[in-house]
Amino acid sequence: MIPAPRKLHHARQRQQLIISWQNGQEHHFNYRELRAACRCATCRANQVRGHLVLINADLQLEKLNNLGQGLQLIFSDGHERGIYPWQYLFELGNHLATPV
Numbered sequence: 001m002i003p004a005p006r007k008l009h010h011a012r013q014r015q016q017l018i019i020s021w022q023n024g025q026e027h028h029f030n031y032r033e034l035r036a037a038c039r040c041a042t043c044r045a046n047q048v049r050g051h052l053v054l055i056n057a058d059l060q061l062e063k064l065n066n067l068g069q070g071l072q073l074i075f076s077d078g079h080e081r082g083i084y085p086w087q088y089l090f091e092l093g094n095h096l097a098t099p100v
């Protein structure tokens with residue numbers, strides 16, 4: 001398991017969440033990347049059915065709650081039940097950073 005990050009930085013001006021991990025890696029997440037990776041029950045059901053969720057360009061990250069084992073992210077479109085465990089965020093960050 002990935003330990004809790006060294007540092008969390010919500011860069012509102014850049015609309016990014018920046019996570020510095022214990023191993024020295026740093027991930028920059030755009031709001032929309034995080035929102036697309038939401039794992040709340042509704043979003044997971046959509047993903048399973050292959051439904052695409054449209055995300056507004058002006059989506060905001062209203063709030064983040066550090067739950068100890070991960071983050072709860074509250075978005076301006078009303079999605080507030082997505083829990084993002086550290087391991088999930090770490091893998092997501094690596095995935096997004098990998099050029100395809």
Ligand SMILES: [Zn+2]
Nearest residue numbers: 038040043079
């Ligand atoms: Zn969701």
